Amino acid sequence: MRRSVLTFLKTEAGGGALLALAAMAALIVANSAAGPLYAAILKTPLTLDLGVWTVESTVKDWVKDGLMAVFFYVVGLELKRELTLGELSDPKTVLLPVAAAFGGVVMPVVVYSLLAGSVDPRGWPVPVATDIAFALAALAVLAPGIDTRVRLFLLTLAVVDDLMAIVLIGVLFTHGLAVLPLLIAVALLAVTFILSRRTPLPVWVYPLVGVVTWGLAKEAGVHTSVMAVAAAMVVPSTAVGRSTRLEQLEHALHPLSAYAVLPVFAFCAAGVSFAGLDPAQMLGGVSAGVALGLALGKPVGVGLTTLLVARLARTPLPFSVGHLVSVGCLCGIGFTMSLFIGGLAFSGDEAAESAARLGVLGGSVLSLLLAAVAFRIGRRSVR
Template identity: 45%
Template sequence: MLPSDEVPPAVSDPTPRLPGPVRRLFARPSLSEARYVADILRTETVGGGLLLLGAVAALIWANSPWSGGYEALGRFVPWPGGERFHLDLSLATWAADGLLAIFFFVVGLELKREFVAGDLREPRRAVLPIIAAVGGMTMPAVIYVLINLGSGGDALRGWAIPTATDIAFALAVLAVIGSHLPPALRAFLLTLAVVDDLLAITIIAVFYTTHLEVLPLLGALVPIALFALLVRRGRTRWWLLVPLALLAWALVHASGVHATVAGVLLGFTVPVRPRPGESTGRAEHFEHVWRPLSAGVAVPIFAFFAAGVSLREGGLGAVLTDPVAIGVVAGLVVGKLVGVLGSTYLVARFTRAQLAEDLTWTDMLGLALLAGIGFTVSLLIGDLAFGAGSGRDAHVKAAVLIGSLTSAVLAALVLVRRNAVYRRLHEAETADADGDGIPDVYQRPGHA
């Protein structure tokens, strides 16, 4: 029997149950939500592959006899005269502060859509991914702090590094081991990552702003407000919006707040609900336009400049004896697992909810391990915590790669055994016997 929101408890279940319908964790998402998630998965999976390609290319170059060329490329300043406007940035910094603003603009669009039209607008659907995301960020931070309490110096500044999940990297792993996860699990992974991104943005803005210039920050509100006004009135010409976005980015950068926050704020201004005569809202339209650029260009280029850590001097031994690196690896591999899986179990335990009938806690174990794949935001926070190019920053990069790879391998070992089951479920869910374009499972009585 296929899962639904209203399924009577099993007769063999000895646990006392309150009368009435049983609450199901990971119930099937709505048809519109399932199609939205599938569209995102296709783009992010390709982007994840490009991200991996950029990271591997950087590692090879940084550890080759020509590593000096890689370092010189990252340090190259294309606009030396931009110091007056805080724009005398190296290529590596442009990738982190500039290109990642596109990534965070898409994140802002995702967040607003989820809270206005997605599953996060419904409290009963939102509570699980929110709690899982909070648990999945709290436990890595706690483990990191416990490992580095006696390290001294600035070690504790890196507490937030293992808290982030890289959805593109995680989906790339899923593409390799099989993309037949049940729709509810895939939607949960995406929603968890969206909430994770919101918390990461808050952490960056609050804890990694070293100095604050109020006037530029207030000034940034003007182009952001004009951007919002034009978008809401349907004036979406690029030559109107792009200059306003660039001005907002430059002012936020000059204020001392990380410039990628400008991307999130701009994304929040885009309306989600379609206007009369429109089939989709502005937010969804902007996502279709900007997500390929974010996943296919911005994030891979950032990965290329951020992942190139040299392991020739001191090797892995030096990395794995640094408490900071140990804390990052343990936070990603153990902290994410305990935080996501543990918080999900507690929600089920205290609400007396049950997993959907085609899922097991083994599936949740694999999903929690996937959440330990941190890359883009983890590397960004590492740069902010210890300074790009520092010795500790190099150890952080290596630790993020090691922790992410370990989580990916462990998740693959768990989920590959379930892939055949997922495939059979997927075939049943997409069957359309009457040819009306709507899967038959969505037309059965009792489907929520």
């Protein structure tokens, strides 16, 4: 199990660097002479016509609802592994990071609501999620020799954090529900789950089921990210030969998600044009609410909740308070997940979506800088 966790961390850290480059490239292109072409390509309609079923979406929406379904399928596999084989399977080690995740969701919402809730309450779920790839990449750069318990705490916290973000997506962004396609999808997942417990199914069956349920989710009005996670949850974690179907799929798809899907999404989602931008937009409203929700709400929520639960449960911290503060700051790097939720929350409102994206980028960068300062202070106090 430890080897799979270390492999996961290395892949996320490497993918995080590529993710940063893709985001920087998007900002450069969006603010260059190629900016209008960049915006036009994202709005270009593409049609999938299978005869009996047709879907038409823009390039940006295909990336958000189609390509990102691969990312959420991998997230679902990681959740299943953590729940059955990893840190989340042990109640003794899971208490503090789960509590920290809850605090790290509630406090950003409070901060956003105070700053921008009356301006635009649609954005309150935007600063709740942590970008695992960015956070782990930053940890690897800022504190390469840090205690493994800090890495595992951050990983577990971020996994639970993203799980809660997925629940929010399902609750807040599911509209006009069509019952029949949803029932068919649920039945297909149930049949797959039952059959996989009776006999080992070929590994390719599970992604195929995921593709079919993706299409049913589009028809049902359920967001595809939620259905992708549900499809991953039916993959068994019992051994087949030397490995499990869960491990086989995760090892095959995780590099695809980290090195292709997320960078493409970052390039499509992070391109904010600064042309005609009023500085007041950066200091108030949605942008400020999202930015400070991430940079302030996350570390305060994670830190205070962890310390409170540790005291009430009489559970010692696995590392220093300084490291807890540093981890809280890293959790403010919302980037991928926050951009994704922002696109859902402000869909159809380009001005508000741009403000949210600006807040996500600013809050994530500020969180990274605060984490760097916290780690530096922590190292000095140890000396």
